[in-house]
Amino acid sequence: MSLDNLTSNWSKLRVKRPQPDQYKDAPYKWGMVIDLDACTGCNACTAACYAENNLPVVGKHRFLKGQAMHWLRIERYWGEGTESTQEFPERGAQFLPMMCQQCEAAPCEIVCPVGATHHTPDGLNSQVYNRCIGSRYCSANCPYKVRYFNWFNYPESAWPSPLEQQLNPDVTVRSKGVMEKCTFCVQRLTEAKDRARTEKRTVRDGEVLTACAQACPTSAIHFGNMADSSSAVARMWKAQQVELSADRQAKDDQREIDEQQGKTDGVLRGYRVLEQLRTYPSVVYLERIRSSEV
C-alpha cells in the first residue's frame, strides 16, 4: 500500500469547486449543449442509449416499482409552478432530456466509500463498476437522481437468447449490486482518443458523438470537447456566456437587473439545471422558445 499514492493524489481526490481555466491546457473536457427548443420529446435518444450501453429492459412490474434503468430520461412537464394554471396546455409540453450532468463538483464523488466514482482528467464523472460495493450513497446525494442501481441480476433475465447478441462488447454488462449512470458514451470517447493518439493528434470536433447526440433527429443534443475552443460546444458555451466554474453566471445577474428596468429582450438562452446547488454541471440547456405572436 502506498502512502505516496494517497498523498500525491489527495488533491485530485478531494473534490472542490472547479477553478476557472481548469481545462485550459487539458486536451479534453467533454461537455454538452441541449437545445430545448429543438428537442421534440421523441425519445429516439433514449432508445439509442439503451442500444449503445447495454441497458436492461426491466419490464412492467419493476418499472412500476421505480426500478427502471434509463440513463437518459425525457421528462415532460406541463407547467413551471406548483399549480397548473391552464385548462389546456396551449403552449405545448415542456420536454427535458436529463442524464448525468457530469458535474465538476459532483456530490456523488465525495461520498462513495470505496472511491468507485471520481472525476477523470477529461472532465467526466466516472463510475467504476468493479469497485462499487453498492452503498448507494452517490445516488442519495445526487440532486438530479440520475444514477441507477442494478437492483437485480439483469443478465439472467433481461436478454433472453438471442437478444444478448445485440449487446455492445465495448460496454460492461452490469451485475446486481452496482450503480450505473450516463457516461457520455465513454467507450466511444476512449476509442476515438485511441485512434487520435495513434495518429498523433487530438480528437476533432464532430469526430465522436454520444449515442444520443448521434440519433437525435433534430440535432438538439450537441456534444464536444470544451477544451478545444474552436469546437461547436465550446463556442456555444461562450456565446451563451455560461462559465463552467461559476455557480452563478454574470449574465443571469445582468438579466435580473435588466428585467427590473423593463428590458426583456436580448436574453441569452443558456442555463444549467439546479446550478445554485453548486454542482457545476457540464451540460448547458438552451431555453425553449415560444412565439408570443399567436
Place this chain on the structure above:
Amino acid sequence: MSDTFEEKEVAVELRFQPKPKDIDEDIAWAQINGDVLRSLERPRPLYWVIFFGSLALFLWGVYCEIYQYNTGLGVADLENPQVWGLYIATFIFWIGMSHSGTLLSAILHIMHADWRKPIYRFAEAMTTFSLMTAGLFVLVHLGRVWQFYYVVAYPNERWTWPNFSSPLVWDATAIGSYLTTSVIFLYFGMIPDLAICRDNATGFRRTFYRALSIGWRGTDRQWSNFRVTYLTIACLLIPLAVSVHSIVATDFAVSQQPGWHTTSFPPYFVAGALYSGCAAIITLFIILRYTFRFEQYMTIPILEKLCKLTFAISMVWTYLNFIEYAAVWYGTDEFAKQSLIYRATGDYAWWWWSMNILGSVVPFSLTLKRLRTNIPVMLVVSILLNLGMWIERFMIVTPTFAHGYYPWTWTQGWWPDWVQVGIVLGSFGWFNMLFMLFCKIFPSVSMYEVKEMVYHRRLPRKNLKPLPAEG
C-alpha cells in the same frame, strides 16, 4: 416545647414513611454472589419464551437476507430515488441504542453515580450487541455484500485506498473502534465477576471462567491496576461514543439533500441516541428484573433515577428537534422548507406527528412518580419511546428521498415491503438472542460493583472509616 403534639406526630410520621424498597444495606456478600450466580442457571420461563422467540425472528431475518442476497436488493422494493430504506434507518437506530451502555457505564462512572452499579453491566452488553447488529445492517444494505472489505484500508495490489472524504468510511472507522473498545471495556469490567464465577463453578464451566478471568485473585495491586485501567477506558469511550453517532449523523449532514443538510444533526443524533438508549435500558431493566429475579438489585429507586435521566434527555432531544424545525422554518433554504412541510403534511404525516408526540409528549409521563414507579406502565412507555425514536430515524431517511430537489423523481408514498421488515425484525431477534445468551453465560449484574455500592451506603451508618487501601 413550642411544637404542638400533633405537629410532632406528623413530623414523626413523615420521617417514618416507608421509602420505596431499595437495596438492603445489610445484605451479605454471599447473598449477592448467590443471587447473581443463580440467575445464570434457572431464570423464569419468560427467559425461554424471549430467547426462542428471538431465535425465530432471527431465523426469519436470515431467510429474508438470503433471498435478498441471492436475488438482489430489488426484492426489498427499493427504487430510484428511494435507495435507502429501513436498513439505514434501523442502522442508525441500533447505533443509537448503543449509546446507553456508554452513558451508564462510562459517563455515570466518572460522575460517581452509584445507582448505576447494578445495571450498567447489561447496559454495556446492550451497547456491544447493538453495535454488532448495526454492523449487520451495513452489510445487509450493500449491493455487493461480498466486497464490503473495500471500505477498509487493506493492502491490495492496486494500491487502492478507500475514499476518506466519505462519511461512510468515517462510519466504518468509528464504529469499528467503538465496537472494539466497548468489547474490551465490557470484558475488562467483568473480570472480577468472572473470577467469582470461576470460584463457584465446576467442570467445563470452571475451565471456561478460569480462562476468561485470566488469573484474577483480587489482590490490592490487581484492584489498583483495575481501577486505573477501567477509568482510562471509560474516559476513552466517552468521546468515542459521542463521535460515533456524530459521524453517523454526518452521513446526512454532510450531504446536500434537503432535510439533511443541517449542522445540528450531530448533537441531535447523539441526543436521540442517548434517549433511545435510556428507554431501552428501562425496557431491559424491567424484563431482566422479572426474568432473573433481580428485584433486590434492580430496585424501584434505580428505575426512578433512570426515568428521570430519560426525561432529562428527552427534553434535550425535544429542544434539538425543535431547533431543527425552527432553523429551517425561519431560514432561506426553500428546498429544506418544502421538505419540512412535506414531512408534516405529506404521505408520511401520520408518522411524523406520531414521532413528535411519542418523543416529546409521552416522556412527560416520566415526571409523575405514580407512573414512573409503576412497572407495567414503564414497560409500555419505554417501548413507546423507542418506537418514537425508530420512527424518527425512518422520518429522517425516507421523506428526503420521496420529496427531494427533483420533482420528476418524487415518489407517491413509498413503503417498505416484507423483506425489509423481515430483516429489521430479524435484527431485533438477533439482538435479543445475543443479549439473552449473554445474560445466561455472564453475570448481568455486576457483583463487585453492587458490593461496593452497598459498602459505601453502609459506611456512614456503621461509622466505619474506609480502609486506606480501598477507595
Place this chain on the structure above:
Amino acid sequence: MSGSGISRRDFMQIVGLGGASAALAGCGNTSIESGAELVESYVQPENFVVPGVGVYYASTCTQCPSACGIMGRVREGRILKLEGNPNSAISGGKICGLGQAAVQRHYSPDRLTVPMIRKSGELKQSSWEEAMTLLTNAVAPADKAGRRVILTGPASGHEQVLLRALVEAGAATDHVVFDALSTAVAASVNRRMFGVDDPVTMIDRAGVVLSFGDDFLGAGESPVAAARQYARFRRGARRGVLVQVEPRMTLTGANADRWIVIVPGTEGVFALGLARELLQRKEAAGSVSPALAAVIEPYTQAEVSRITGVRGDHIPRIASLLWEHSPTLVLAGRYPQGHAHGSQNMAAIGMLNVILQNHGKTVMRAAELPFPQLAPTAGSFKALRDLNEAMAAGQCRSILMHGSNPVYSAPAFMGFADNLQKVPFKAAWVTELDETAMQCDLVLPLLSSLEDFGTHVASNQSDGTEISIQQPLMEKLYPQTRAFGDVVLDLLRKVKPDSYKSFPDYYAYLKSAVINAKPAYDPAAGDEEFWENALSAGVLHREASLQPLPGMQASPEMIHQPEPAGDDLQYPFRLIPAVTPNMRDGRPASLPWLQESPDPLTTVVWDSWAELHPSTARAMQIREGDVLILASAHGSVRAKAYLFPGIHPGAVGVPIGQGHESYGRFASNVGVNVLKILDPIFDRDTGELALYSTRVSIAKTGQNERITKDEGPTTLQQDRKLVATLAADQVDLTKETPFVIR
C-alpha cells in the same frame, strides 16, 4: 467508416458470443477459464475487418414506410446497433426509436424459425418442401373458381414490382394493400383537388406551419425526415411558428407555439372559418371560385366558435400570422380524415394552402422518379373492407399475407377473423407469430430486415429522388428462414417457368435491376463498381427539381361541412384511438425497448390507458388508475384512467397498438386493442374507416390499479428552473453560434 457491401456468398461464418459472459467479466462474474463462452473467430475475414473494431454497413430501415437510410455497426459478424446513414436524404444520419429497435426484432427470442403448417387444427413445424407445395397449389392458375389474393402492407421498390408481377403472371388475382393507419382519404382528396396523391410538403421553407392534427414529428409519415426539416424550420433566419389544431395532443402538438383543442371532426369548419378570414385580404383575391366562397361565407368567427369550441379570437390572430410569415404551410394529419365527412375536412384544409399561395413554395409536386414502377403504393382501409366482403361471400380461394396483421387491426364489426376462416387456404409471412399468422394454414418464416436485400422508395421526398438500398447486416440467424423476394421469385417461376430464370434468387434479381439503373445515376461506372458503390452508400440519389402542382379543382360539395351530430346520450364520449410514436399501428409492440420507452406525452409504459381531461375526470370522480370500461356499440375495452390535459373534455383517448393476443412474449397480454371497438362509420367519398368517429360510454369498475409510468406524482416543475421558456421576441437567435444541424 462504411465498408463495401458483403454479398451473401461472401458472407462469413456467423460468429457467436455465447451469452453475455464475455462482457460480464468486467464485473468478475464469469471467467474465460470456466469455459462458459464460445468465441469463434472469422475463418476468412475481409481484409478491412479488424476484430474488435466495428465496421459500418449501410441499409434501409423498414420498421415504418419512411424508408430511412441506416447503417449498422457490425462486429465479429453480428449486427450490434443501428445508426442513421449520413448519405440518406431521408434520415441524414439520424434514426428514431423504432429504427433502433429493429435489432430487437432481428434477435427476437420469439422469431419464427421454421415453416409451420396447420395439421389437425394446430400449427406444427414443417419443412420448406411441404410449404412450397402448398404455396404452389395456392397460386396455380384458375382451374378452380375463386380469387387468389395477396395482401400486403404499403410497399415500394422492387418488392412491389414483384408483387405486381405476381398479379400479371396470374399467380394472384388481386394485390390488396392494407394500411391500418391509412391516409387514403388525404390521397383521394389531393388527387381530386390537385391531381397528385401525395404532394411534397416542405416544413423547413415555411415561416408558419399550421397543422391540423398532422403528427409529423411523432407518428406521422416520415418522422425522422420531418424532424430534420423541423430543426431547420426553427433555426431559419426567422424562427418558424407552429400552430397545431387537434382534439388530442400529439407529439407535434406538444411542440407547438400554440396548441388549440378542437371538437373532434370540426377541423373542416375551423379551416373554412380561417379561409373566410384569409379571404378578407387582397392578396387572396381570386384564389377561390365564387362558388367556393359562397360555401365559406357563413363561417363567421361566432359560428366557428360555436361548432368547434375554439375561442373566436384565435382565427384573426392566426390569419394575420399566416399572412405575415409567408410562405407558410398548412398540413392535415389523421384526425380530420377519420370521420364520415373526412374528405370534406381535408378539402377545406387543402384549400387553405391555395388561398395562402403556398403552392409552388412549400407545397409542390414530387420530382419525377427515374423508375416510377418503384414508387410507393399507399395502403387503404377500403381495400380490406372489399376483401372482407369478398371473403364473407366465399369468393376467395386463397390469401397470402405479408407485412400486415389484419386480424389484429380489423375492428370487431368486420368479423374479419371469421371471414378469414372461410378462405380455404391462408398463408402468412412473418418474423413472429402474430394474430394473423395464428389463423393461417401456412406460416412462413421471414428474414428479418437486417438479413435481407431490398430497395425502397420513400414518399414526400423534397431533396431530389432517392432509392434506398437494403442489404443484410449479417448472415441469417436461422437457416430455415427465407427472404420474401426469394419465395415470390420461386412462385413466379412456378407460374411462368421461363420468366426470371436468370435470377436464382432475389439478390441476383436486385443486383441486376440496380445495375440496370446505372445509366440514371452513374453511367461511367463499371457494373460491379456501381453495385458495390450503391451498397456502400446505401442510397441511389439523383438531384431533381420539384414540380409545380396543377391548379386547384374543387367543387362546393367537396368542402361542404355537415352539421355536427348532436350528443349521444348512450355513448356520450368521442373515442380517440391515438397513434403514438412508439406503437404506431401495433407492429412495434413486440420490441421491448419500445414497450419500455415511455410514451412522450403520458410517460406510460407496458400498458394501455384511457386519457381523460382532468375536468372530465373530476366531474365523473375518476382518479388516475381507476379501471374504466369503454364501451361502444360494437365492443368494449378495459383501460386505466390517465388524467391528460391535452385532450378535448368530451373525448377519451386510448393508444393504438397494444392488446396483442399473440405476438411474442413482450407484446402478449399487454394493454388492450382499441381498434376492435370501432364503429362502422366510413368516409362518404372513399369508404375509408372513420377512425375518429366512434362514440363510447365510460363506466367505472370500482377497481383502481397504479399506472406504470415514468413521471412522478407531479407533472409541474415546482418552481425549479428545469425547463425554462422564453418568448420569441426575447431572444435573438442570430446572435447564437450557428447551429450544427447535421
